[in-house]
Amino acid sequence: MTENGLGHREKVLNMNTMNPNVKRVEYAVRGPIVQRAVQIEKELKEGVKKPFSEVIKANIGDAHAMGQKPITFFRQVVALCAYPDLLEDNKFPDDAKNRARRILQSCGGGSLGAYSASTGIEVIRQDVARYIEKRDGGIPSNPDNIYLSTGASDAIVTMLKLLTSGEGKTRSGVMISIPQYPLYSAALAELAAVQISYYLDEDKCWGLDVSELRRAVEAAREHCKPRALCIINPGNPTGQVQSRQCIEDVIRFAAEERLFLMADEVYQDNVYAEGCQFHSFKKVLFEMGPEYSNTVELASFHSTSKCYMGECGFRGGYMEVINMDPQVKLQLTKLVSVRLCPPIPGQVLLDLVVGTHLTWTPRERTANLEILAEKAKLTEQIFNTVSGIRCNPVQGAMYTFPRLTLPEKAIAAAKEKGQAPDMFYCMKLLEETGICLVPGSGFGQRDGTHHFRMTILPATEKLKIVLENIRAFHKRFTEEFS
Amino acid sequence: MTENGLGHREKVLNMNTMNPNVKRVEYAVRGPIVQRAVQIEKELKEGVKKPFSEVIKANIGDAHAMGQKPITFFRQVVALCAYPDLLEDNKFPDDAKNRARRILQSCGGGSLGAYSASTGIEVIRQDVARYIEKRDGGIPSNPDNIYLSTGASDAIVTMLKLLTSGEGKTRSGVMISIPQYPLYSAALAELAAVQISYYLDEDKCWGLDVSELRRAVEAAREHCKPRALCIINPGNPTGQVQSRQCIEDVIRFAAEERLFLMADEVYQDNVYAEGCQFHSFKKVLFEMGPEYSNTVELASFHSTSKCYMGECGFRGGYMEVINMDPQVKLQLTKLVSVRLCPPIPGQVLLDLVVGTHLTWTPRERTANLEILAEKAKLTEQIFNTVSGIRCNPVQGAMYTFPRLTLPEKAIAAAKEKGQAPDMFYCMKLLEETGICLVPGSGFGQRDGTHHFRMTILPATEKLKIVLENIRAFHKRFTEEFS
Incomplete structure (x- = not known):
């Protein structure tokens, strides 16, 4: 201790005094494996010898970073x-x-450089509403229900924040899919809301079954108050696209169980598989008639970051709220006003995205989506030739989430290192090949199963090499631990 | 009720089920008076006759909206x-x-369009560190301590979030000035942290007195655990600029009372009064010697929104953290990664702001700051000619926060309407003149005193008219209620 007693003491803000909810937050998409990838990139720059010449970041849906060009217009x-x-x-x-x-x-x-209204620039909110109307075959959309946001993440967290209340057994519970995009689990941890997990069915192409929703909500009622149901369609990390029938079933379930619906539709243009089509929750809800369209509360989300444009860095997005209590809407407007406004360049990009749908289609849009469709197919085909990797069709979105069969010895070796087996696998893959994936454990998966999430975004020729390298690695890995 | 019992029922998300902390949030800068201003603008557009032809929004520090031009480069x-x-x-x-x-x-x-690292683009964080070093006379700054953010608000809320823990009497308390910028009270309400108010001394040009800090923290210890002290310098809404001595006293106080320091320095270029100078908390801390510079935990904040550039819409900003527990820093990095990254155009703008300080000064910078200094003086001078308005010098920032003497009858009339007296005053001013100000009650003030906040941003000629119109209104108002 120094004279006045200020030296060598505990920090004011330390692991014991900090927000315990923040400690519980996990976000695998940018977790330890990505930190290691960044380190390896530095090592390569410094001339450290590696069995590869570059790190390929197939961990995050970042199209431009993978070489996709922006839309000129x-x-x-x-x-x-x-x-x-x-x-x-x-x-x-x-x-x-x-x-x-x-x-x-x-x-x-x-x-x-001027602030906009906190809900976003009015003409842009009008354009978004017109876009939604056109997309949904004329079902009306009211600009007053549109809130622009800083990417979709911002709006999703804001909605979850509004929905969180209560203590103990009355604490809000929010249903999320397993596997899920970890923004949801992270936000729920931070808000100390209860995560209610429902499992997608890997054997049915990651389909959603209402009986599983019912099982999950009934079990949850014992320890919390279920209030909301989150759906990601097209699915992240699973790449599945929900059928119209499935969406109807989900809406009926939400109505019966009195759940606020949150539909994350940021991949709405990313549908590749034959026979698959994007149906917005809003459209299906309204087609089910006034009994549903006048009652079921829905927030749906879109963003500039995915689809054919991939403008992640601009952080543009919006949410549309349907059947929201008018007083709660005022509270929502007040809440977003504290952060002043979403970034204006992101609002501009969003206006361009929704605006081009209304008038003309940039040639680049079609080209980008065709290439993605080709890569979705390629990924599925090559992975399914590998013994020990099994992969569902990439019907949509930008990811494949294949299942790995790992040797017992590898699982034991992972345990010894205190790692999830698929983390152990992905870390080794990164060190040996420079390919950066996210372990399935970061998204949630059924106990005893192992996966990884890989984006289909590398340029076609590079993607082929990536897939071949993973195939070769998987063979080596299996042999090493057999 | 309809057949299946779904119709005409309570919303899932209603005022009783929503997050009670959100209900407590207030943000006057965009509160009811601004909503009315927007409505009036619409009415003017529709041709409704008013005793004025435009609404002048002097409620928010939005330089470009008030006609200031962006820096060409x-x-x-x-x-x-x-x-x-x-x-x-x-x-x-x-x-x-x-x-x-x-x-x-x-x-x-x-x-x-690509995501950056969650803490921001590395070369930009390096440029920020070099900017801080130059600003602070060579005191080193480490890019690893720099976190880019979505405006300063984002970083401030993130820090408050980290600092919030405990329940009941161990709940985190955060000291904020009264008057304050309502982002702080709003964030504390949302986080259910305890607001510890300390009063600035209006009679000493809104100066900060350590004995008042001590009074506040001692009183607070009875019901919470004080953990942090927030300072805004130059001050918002008060326009005061802290002396070097004052900052030293505050740092010593924070060290003695074991408080994490948060220094909101977004107006660091906005210093106008003779004899006043901006001193960063970081610099003073390091000049106080290792006893302080090695121990006191500090986060300081800056933004692209104010100063001479006023690029609010880009939502650029950064925070520098000093003496933060390394494990907490990892938690902070994890937490910001959930939102992926701050908007890239805002990061670019920030790089330009810090970069030009390092090399050359755009002519427009000097011109903008000179005009602001002139308007600061003009505002003080004209207001102090009005009987019933008393205004401290606008030493810095972009606001004046004059004190109003209101007739008893006006106070009674406000009470009858269920309004704070200064809200009643500002609402009437808006209806009669089109001038939009924020009532002092939105920032906090000593009981029985009344103020408003006005920006000094309207163009000089317009500002003169605004000031004259307020003078005339104040006279009418005083006569009407005498």
Whole structure:
């Protein structure tokens, strides 16, 4: 201790005094394996010899990082909005200029640097509503129900926050799929809400069965108050696309069990498999008639980060709320106002995404989606040739979540290291090949099963090499531990 | 009830089931008065006759909305980054192109559309650290202590979240000034942390007195566990600038009372009054010697939204953490990773803000700050000619927080309406003149005193009119209720 007693003492903020809910948060998509990947990248730069020359990050749905190019028109408009002197430049097409002018007219002082309304720029919320109407075959959408957000994550966490209340057995419970996108489990941990897990059926192409929902909610009623049901469709990490019938069943279940529905539809353009089609929860809800469309509370989410545009870095998104209690809506509006507004460049990107659906389709959109469809097929085909890897069709989204058969000795070796077996597997894969995947344990899986999540985003030729490298690794790994 | 019992029933999410902490949140800067202002704007557009032709929003520090122009160089670089084809355009200066190339090289796939590391793009964190070093006369800054954020608000809420724990009498208490920027009270309400109010001394130019801090913390110890002390310097809404001595006293107090220090320094360039100077908490802490610089835990915050650039819409910001427990730092990094990354365009803007300090000063910077200084003086001068309005010098930031003497009859009339007297005053001002201010009650004030916050951002000629209109209104108001 120093003279005045200030030295060498415990921190004010330490592991014992910090928020215990934050300690419980886990987010595997950017977890230890990704930290190791970043380290390896540095080592490669410093000239450390490795059996590979680059790290391939197939851990996160980050299309541009994997080489996908932005949609030209979108970026022209963003540049025009950022630096309006370019509006005088004849190198830009008129439709881009008109679009930029319209957006700037809705910005305070005609600048992207002004705050917008906390729910987002009004004309953009109107455009989003018109987009939804067109997507859903004319079912009306009210701009007052649209809240722009900082990516979809922001809106999802805000909704979960509103839904969390109670203590002990009256604590809010929220149903999420297993496997799930770990934003959900992380947000629930932070909010100290109860996670109610329902399992998707791997044997039925990761399908959702209402009897499993019922089992889960009934078990949960013993220790919490179930309030919400979260669905990701197309599925992350599973890549499944829900049938219209399935969505109807889910809505009926939510109505019967009195659950607020949250539909994460950020992959709504990413549907590849024949016979599969995207159906929005909103549309199905309204087609089920007023008994449902006037009562079931629904929030659905979309984002600029996925689909064909992959503009993750702009953090654009929106949510539409249906049948929300008007007083709660005022509370929601108040809550989002504390953070002032979602980033304006992200709002602009969102406007371009929804706007092009209304008028014309950039050539690049079709091309990007065709390439993704091709890669979805390729991934499934190659993995299913590997003994010990079994993979469902990638019907949609950007991921495959194949099941691994791991030798007993490997499972024992993982246990010895205090690692989940699929973490052990993925870590070894990273060290030997530079391929960065996320272990299935980061998304949740049935006990005793092992998976990983891989994006289908690397460029086709690179993806082929990645798949071949995983195939070879899997063979080596199986032999080493047999 | 309809056949299957689904119709006409209570909402799942209603005022009784929603998160009670969210209900307690208040955020006056975008509260009822601003909602009314938006409504009035619509009415004006629809041709409704009013005694004024436009609404002037002096409620929020939104420089561009008030006509301030963006810094040309910043926007050139953003446009180049958004649409790199422009790198071939000879209309852009080389330094803008070089800057854009350097940023794009640090982006995944060379695109603003890729996610960055959750703490922000590495070269930008390095630039921020170099900026801090230069600002603080060479005191070292480590990029590993820099976390980029979605505006400063995001980082402030994240820190408050980490600091919140305990139940009942062990619940975390956080000291905030009164008056305060309501982000703090809103975040504490949402987190169910205890707000410990300390009062700034209006008679001493809104100065901070350590004896008042001591009074507040001692009283708070009876019902909570004080853990953190928040300071806003230059002050919002008060416009005061703290002396070096004051900051030393505060740091010594935090050390003695074992409080985590949070220094909100988003107005660090906005210092106008003669004899006043900005001193960062970081710098003063390190100048106090290792006894303090090795022990006192500090997080300081900055943003792209204020100062001379006013780029609120981009939602750029950073925090620097000093002496943070390394394990807690890992938890912080994990926590921010759940939201993936701060918006990239905001990160780019931040890089430009910190970068220009390192090399050259845009002419527009000096001009903008000079105009603000002129308006700060003008505001003080005119208000102090009004009988019943008394205003401290606007030493810094972008606000004046004058004290109002209100007639007893006005206070009674407000009570009858269930409104705070200054809300009653501001609402009437808005209806009669179109000027939108925020009542002092939204920031907190000593019982029985009344204030409003007004930004000094309207263009000089308009500001003069605003001030004259408030003077005339105040006279009318006082006469009406005398």
